[in-house]
Amino acid sequence: MIGLLLALAAAPGDCPTQFVDVADRAGLVFTHDPGKTPEHHMAETMGSGLAWLDYDNDGWMDLYVVQSGPFPPSKGPRAQDRLFHNDGDGRFTDVTEKAGLHDTAYGMGAYAADYDNDGWVDLLVTNWGGVILYHNEGNGTFKDATAKSGLAGVAGFVTAAAWGDVDGDGRLDLFLARYVDDRGESKLFCGDAATGQREYCLPMMYPGTPLLLYRNGPDGVFRDITRPAGLGDASGRALGAVFVDVDLDGRPDLYVANDETTNFLFHNLGGGRFEDISIVSGTGFDAQGNPQGGMGTDAGDLDGDGLPDLVVANYENETNEYYRNLGSGVFEDASISSGFGRPGVNLVGFGLNLLDADDDGDLDAFVANGHTFERPARQGITRAQRALLLWNDGTGRFREVPCGPAFAKAYVGRGSAVADFDNDGDPDIAVSNSGGPLQLLRNDGAHGHWAGVQLVGRRSNRQGIGARLVAETPSGRKLTRLALAGNSYLSSSDPRIVFGLGGEEAIRRLTIFWPSGIVQTVDSLAAGKYHRIEETETAKP
Amino acid sequence: MRGLAALWLSVSLASTSPAPEDLARAEALLSRKDYAGAEALLREILRAEPRNARAHGNLALTLMPQGKSRVRDAVDEGRLAAAFAPESPEARYIYGLALRAAGRSADAAREFAKSSTLAPDAIGPLDALAEAYAATGDDRAVPAYERLIALQPGRSRYPLELAGYLWTTGQTERGNTVAAAGVERFPNDAPLRAAYGRALFEQQRDADAAAELARAVDLGVRDAGTLSVQASALVQAGRIDEARSALEAAVREHPDSAPLRLDLGRLYLSQGEGEPARRELDRAAALAPQDAAIRFQLGRAEEAVGRLDEAEASYRKAVELSPSLASPRYALGRLLVRRGRKEEGEKELAVYQSLYSRAARVQYEGSSRGAQIQLAESELARGDAAAALARFEALPEDAEILTGRARALSRLDRHPEAVRALERARDLQPDAPRIEALLAAERARVPKTP
Numbered sequence: 001m002i003g004l005l006l007a008l009a010a011a012p013g014d015c016p017t018q019f020v021d022v023a024d025r026a027g028l029v030f031t032h033d034p035g036k037t038p039e040h041h042m043a044e045t046m047g048s049g050l051a052w053l054d055y056d057n058d059g060w061m062d063l064y065v066v067q068s069g070p071f072p073p074s075k076g077p078r079a080q081d082r083l084f085h086n087d088g089d090g091r092f093t094d095v096t097e098k099a100g101l102h103d104t105a106y107g108m109g110a111y112a113a114d115y116d117n118d119g120w121v122d123l124l125v126t127n128w129g130g131v132i133l134y135h136n137e138g139n140g141t142f143k144d145a146t147a148k149s150g151l152a153g154v155a156g157f158v159t160a161a162a163w164g165d166v167d168g169d170g171r172l173d174l175f176l177a178r179y180v181d182d183r184g185e186s187k188l189f190c191g192d193a194a195t196g197q198r199e200y201c202l203p204m205m206y207p208g209t210p211l212l213l214y215r216n217g218p219d220g221v222f223r224d225i226t227r228p229a230g231l232g233d234a235s236g237r238a239l240g241a242v243f244v245d246v247d248l249d250g251r252p253d254l255y256v257a258n259d260e261t262t263n264f265l266f267h268n269l270g271g272g273r274f275e276d277i278s279i280v281s282g283t284g285f286d287a288q289g290n291p292q293g294g295m296g297t298d299a300g301d302l303d304g305d306g307l308p309d310l311v312v313a314n315y316e317n318e319t320n321e322y323y324r325n326l327g328s329g330v331f332e333d334a335s336i337s338s339g340f341g342r343p344g345v346n347l348v349g350f351g352l353n354l355l356d357a358d359d360d361g362d363l364d365a366f367v368a369n370g371h372t373f374e375r376p377a378r379q380g381i382t383r384a385q386r387a388l389l390l391w392n393d394g395t396g397r398f399r400e401v402p403c404g405p406a407f408a409k410a411y412v413g414r415g416s417a418v419a420d421f422d423n424d425g426d427p428d429i430a431v432s433n434s435g436g437p438l439q440l441l442r443n444d445g446a447h448g449h450w451a452g453v454q455l456v457g458r459r460s461n462r463q464g465i466g467a468r469l470v471a472e473t474p475s476g477r478k479l480t481r482l483a484l485a486g487n488s489y490l491s492s493s494d495p496r497i498v499f500g501l502g503g504e505e506a507i508r509r510l511t512i513f514w515p516s517g518i519v520q521t522v523d524s525l526a527a528g529k530y531h532r533i534e535e536t537e538t539a540k541p
Numbered sequence: 542m543r544g545l546a547a548l549w550l551s552v553s554l555a556s557t558s559p560a561p562e563d564l565a566r567a568e569a570l571l572s573r574k575d576y577a578g579a580e581a582l583l584r585e586i587l588r589a590e591p592r593n594a595r596a597h598g599n600l601a602l603t604l605m606p607q608g609k610s611r612v613r614d615a616v617d618e619g620r621l622a623a624a625f626a627p628e629s630p631e632a633r634y635i636y637g638l639a640l641r642a643a644g645r646s647a648d649a650a651r652e653f654a655k656s657s658t659l660a661p662d663a664i665g666p667l668d669a670l671a672e673a674y675a676a677t678g679d680d681r682a683v684p685a686y687e688r689l690i691a692l693q694p695g696r697s698r699y700p701l702e703l704a705g706y707l708w709t710t711g712q713t714e715r716g717n718t719v720a721a722a723g724v725e726r727f728p729n730d731a732p733l734r735a736a737y738g739r740a741l742f743e744q745q746r747d748a749d750a751a752a753e754l755a756r757a758v759d760l761g762v763r764d765a766g767t768l769s770v771q772a773s774a775l776v777q778a779g780r781i782d783e784a785r786s787a788l789e790a791a792v793r794e795h796p797d798s799a800p801l802r803l804d805l806g807r808l809y810l811s812q813g814e815g816e817p818a819r820r821e822l823d824r825a826a827a828l829a830p831q832d833a834a835i836r837f838q839l840g841r842a843e844e845a846v847g848r849l850d851e852a853e854a855s856y857r858k859a860v861e862l863s864p865s866l867a868s869p870r871y872a873l874g875r876l877l878v879r880r881g882r883k884e885e886g887e888k889e890l891a892v893y894q895s896l897y898s899r900a901a902r903v904q905y906e907g908s909s910r911g912a913q914i915q916l917a918e919s920e921l922a923r924g925d926a927a928a929a930l931a932r933f934e935a936l937p938e939d940a941e942i943l944t945g946r947a948r949a950l951s952r953l954d955r956h957p958e959a960v961r962a963l964e965r966a967r968d969l970q971p972d973a974p975r976i977e978a979l980l981a982a983e984r985a986r987v988p989k990t991p
Contacts, residue, residue, distance in 0.1 A: 187913050187916060188912035189912055189913075189915040189916030189917075189919045190912055190915065191915075193915045193916075193918035194711065194919075196923055201912055204901075204905055204909075205912045207909075261901070262897070280874075280878055280883070280886070280887055280890055282875050285871065287841065288841070289867055289868045289870070289872065290868070291901070317777075330878060332879065336810070336811065336812075337813050339813070345779075346779055377744075377745045378777070379745060379747050379748055380748060380779075
């Protein structure tokens with residue numbers, strides 16, 4: 001059987017690299033508990049996310065994993081999230097207790113960011129029913145700062161979040177997405193009424209919910225600016241979100257993936273105000289104007305033109321979407337023509353990460369898949385589904401090749417997050433599986449040269465979240481990367497930027513477009529290491 | 542009708558008619574479809590012998606084909622036939638036929654049942670009974686069809702109809718079992734295989750559907766509709782190359798089928814093959830110039846290959862042909878924006894947005910309501926009629942909700958209220974045989990006042 005499974009993966013010769021699940025040997029022992037009930041609550045289908053963060057500033061990315069647990073939430077140990085400390089030797093240690101983390105709500109996502117610019121990364125956990133904001137005390141422990149920060153009143157089915165400095169004041173503001181309004185769920189029955197056998201209901205049977213945007217004030221209190229920001233009329237069934245400056249005007253725009261509802265693209269007008277350009281931008285629907293089952297989302301320059309493109313993982317019978325940025329806030333649907341969309345048609349996509357898996361200088365894509373139904377109706381479609389690895393040929397055209405044994409086995413994939421956990425310069429992937437074990441897909445094998453960057457903001461937020469980095473290689477090739485906090489499905493990734501350089505051995509010039517507006521250039525970055533770059537104090541003319 | 546008359550004639554009915562020759566002549570006229578002549582003769586016989594059941598029955602058969610205005614008279618004649626010969630299966634059968642023609646399915650089923658009881662091996666009444674039960678969603682259709690299958694084991698029609706009934710009433714697996722047994726018994730019955738294949742496709746059993754439809758096609762089912770479903774099943778099963786081959790062959794076989802060319806063009810488009818898609822859809826548009834969906838897909842193909850002027854024209858044509866179709870509006874608006882005509886594009890997109898918003902609201906309301914009804918149904922199914930009734934009563938009233946309320950009330954022995962609910966349901970949906978059947982059954986349950 002093992003031989004058969006291995007045979008399903010592509011031969012090593014077809015693959016620039018191989019991914020191997022090393023969670024067990026790394027000590028990442030965690031099994032997600034969806035808290036299945038006979039009533040089949042929608043929340044049980046969600047799975048959970050995870051966040052990479054270096055909470056103790058030791059240079060190694062640690063991992064926070066969200067647990068769901070019994071439903072309705074009972075605040076017991078079954079629902080305890082976990083923080084795993086990266087020991088730097090390929091192993092992790094569970095430090096949840098030691099770190100003072102006691103989230104036993106029915107968990108959804110995790111989003112790490114240094115919201116108070118104190119140099120210690122903090123952590124937001126989204127839950128069914130609200131959020132918890134953990135402040136990093138800088139001594140290996142966290143303190144619940146939810147009430148103090150004004151977020152205790154957040155209610156509802158909170159799913160995705162994203163951090164971004166929407167008003168350019170140097171502090172990270174917070175977007176919160178909510179899924180459906182499930183308060184009337186007890187009035188619904190889905191499944192076979194004659195036998196009483198239930199199945200999960202579809203999202204369109206529930207009302208949508210309003211979005212939430214909070215401004216991070218100088219007093220450390222987050223205030224709801226949803227309505228004055230122009231987001232008050234938008235009601236979605238949101239599962240994915242990313243702050244990304246799509247039109248390169250220096251302000252982070254907001255993209256939200258919605259389930260069976262139009263996706264939202266809010267253009268940041270400055271001054272904390274947004275305009276809805278979802279439809280006119282072409283990012284709200286598929287090419288035929290149909291809403292899709294949007295789950296995870298990410299942003300990155302897929303075709304090397306310097307413009308951030310958008311991608312969305314979608315439900316079964318739909319392509320995963322690749323919205324190619326044409327500039328000026330206009331996109332074209334390149335899902336079919338690029339080969340990005342088709343491999344996902346018979347899968348239910350959730351986690352979606354853009355990553356340069358082989359360090360050749362272009363962004364590839366990882367998709368975690370898994371059905372929401374216990375018994376999917378369509379013949380041949382299973383609940384557990386294998387993940388996808390889509391290889392970019394450098395021009396934004398993709399080919400799916402499952403590289404490594406990690407792609408041979410099927411799971412009910414949900415959140416996924418990327419980090420270079422072993423600091424070897426290639427991206428590894430953590431995957432949270434609904435009702436299944438946590439996976440750590442280590443990137444093994446030959447790959448190109450690389451150079452990493454850790455941003456340290458001064459006028460900008462401390463981590464440089466929202467920065468755009470353009471690396472020019474000795475051959476003149478330009479690589480654009482984005483510093484994000486919150487992407488994929490219910491997850492956040494390593495904030496450091498890694499440039500895959502292929503055969504080239506250095507970055508000739510790195511230009512950083514900081515969220516503050518400062519444009520900073522750094523010459524001659526050597527390959528094979530991470531470079532800590534502090535924001536200069538003044539803008540370069 | 543010829544078959545029905547033959548049944549009447551074939552069974553010996555104790556007749557005391559003084560004019561058997563006249564009756565035979567009338568029946569001959571009836572079998573020749575000389576309805577006016579038959580009617581005149583039968584009325585003459587009945588003037589002489591008003592209680593002649595055979596004459597009343599034949600008169601009913603004569604009136605039924607003469608248009609809607611005569612159906613009421615046919616019912617009256619059928620009733621008289623049954624009244625004067627209550628133990629005659631033929632009289633009951635004919636009365637049932639008249640009732641069915643009058644749209645009184647439940648009453649018709651009652652008469653067919655009586656006829657079938659009196660003549661258990663007669664095919665006609667049993668056939669009509671099974672059909673009547675099936676039309677009203679009455680599960681007694683199942684034993685009726687099973688008996689027909691036992692009586693006529695060489696006919697594939699009955700397994701097909703039984704499977705069809707089971708599929709439409711949500712008894713999917715039972716339907717599949719019947720259909721599978723049918724195709725095993727009649728392996729070369731193309732319509733049966735085609736129907737089974739279509740049902741499997743509806744059930745999202747795409748690989749099984751593709752296999753069954755392939756057998757049907759091999760057996761000679763070559764209509765464009767079946768070929769289209771076969772290709773769709775292959776697409777859904779992820780067998781794109783086979784779907785492409787099947788559709789290309791289908792188009793060769795039906796070169797004038799615009800729907801098949803549309804299917805093929807869409808398949809090419811889904812695979813990123815813009816130029817073949819454009820060619821195919823161009824031909825489809827020539828065959829069906831008024832088809833908005835084809836124009837829209839043609840526009841997509843033209844856009845995919847960079848023929849933007851033509852794409853714009855195709856989208857505009859699609860919008861003109863079907864102004865309420867959302868997708869062409871979206872595509873046109875998006876294309877205009879991409880071409881730098883933002884203001885013009887935004888106007889189209891605004892129309893699209895209003896169409897989309899409306900459709901989304903309808904979808905939410907419809908699906909949410911459906912799940913609420915299902916909850917009440919599940920409570921009814923597990924015997925908690927009071928809970929089901931409360932659920933139905935909380936939902937906005939329409940024929941479906943009223944029917945649900947009535948079923949719950951009936952379980953609670955509140956039959957007069959159930960009758961009233963069903964009467965309101967019938968007022969809202971006058972031509973629903975199922976409501977008629979439930980109403981008839983419910984009325985029968987109302988206790989008689991002394």
